[in-house]
Amino acid sequence: MDREMSPQGKANLQLAAAILLAVVAGSFVFLRTSRFRKSSEENAKTWFYDESEKRLYAAPHGTIPPDQGIGGKSGDGVRAVVVAPASQQNDPARRQIAYLETYTTELKQLLEKIKAGRASRLPRLGPMPSRDSPFFQTNTLVRRLEETDWYPESSAQGRKILSEWRGWRSPDGQPMVVCLP
Numbered sequence: 001m002d003r004e005m006s007p008q009g010k011a012n013l014q015l016a017a018a019i020l021l022a023v024v025a026g027s028f029v030f031l032r033t034s035r036f037r038k039s040s041e042e043n044a045k046t047w048f049y050d051e052s053e054k055r056l057y058a059a060p061h062g063t064i065p066p067d068q069g070i071g072g073k074s075g076d077g078v079r080a081v082v083v084a085p086a087s088q089q090n091d092p093a094r095r096q097i098a099y100l101e102t103y104t105t106e107l108k109q110l111l112e113k114i115k116a117g118r119a120s121r122l123p124r125l126g127p128m129p130s131r132d133s134p135f136f137q138t139n140t141l142v143r144r145l146e147e148t149d150w151y152p153e154s155s156a157q158g159r160k161i162l163s164e165w166r167g168w169r170s171p172d173g174q175p176m177v178v179c180l181p
Contacts, residue, residue: 045181049080049100049145056080056097058181064111065102078102082179085170089179097145098165098176101153107139 005013044061052072059067059077067077079101088094103111114128129135137154142161151158168176 047080047082047179047181048077049097051076051078056082062115064108064115066108081165083165083168083176084179085172085174086177087174088170089177094170095179098168098178099142099144099161101140101142102150104139104141107136 045058046061046063048057048059048063048065048067048069049055050057050069050071053070055070057070057077063077063079065077065079066075068074069077081098081101082095083098084091084094084096110129134154137158138152140153141150142153142158143150144161151161153159153162165176170176
């Protein structure tokens with residue numbers, strides 16, 4: 001016997017098919033964008049400064065300072081925040097270092113442990129300090145290029161170093177922007 005489906009059954013079947021199609025499409029979009037995001041993060045670079053070589057170099061975005069560096073004394077590669085006038089950020093001659101940044105041994109070891117855990121896909125044991133946490137800010141050290149003393153990011157001098165470049169202007173009055181390699 002052929003049984004004809006009720007109108008309510010047809011509506012439920014159509015709804016289920018629409019939901020299934022939406023889930024499949026959503027999964028496809030998610031997988032494509034997460035792959036793109038992951039590959040762009042993997043290829044992202046940031047500026048580092050080798051203190052013994054007195055040279056900027058590009059390092060992968062996930063590099064934790066202090067880094068090996070590119071020559072001279074090993075372990076003297078620190079993150080550099082590089083700025084230039086907004087319209088000339090691709091001109092190497094116009095770039096300048098706003099400040100240098102490194103981490104204390106304690107923070108570097110913690111971040112390397114977290115990075116290794118992520119790479120091995122192990123579950124994280126314990127909280128990850130946020131960038132805004134007092135722990136992170138106290139253990140992030142900053143200094144001007146021409147100085148030798150490092151200051152905690154959370155200190156009055158550290159906050160001054162972090163913000164002073166925002167008032168810099170090019171000779172024609174353009175504001176500075178952060179440059180990436």
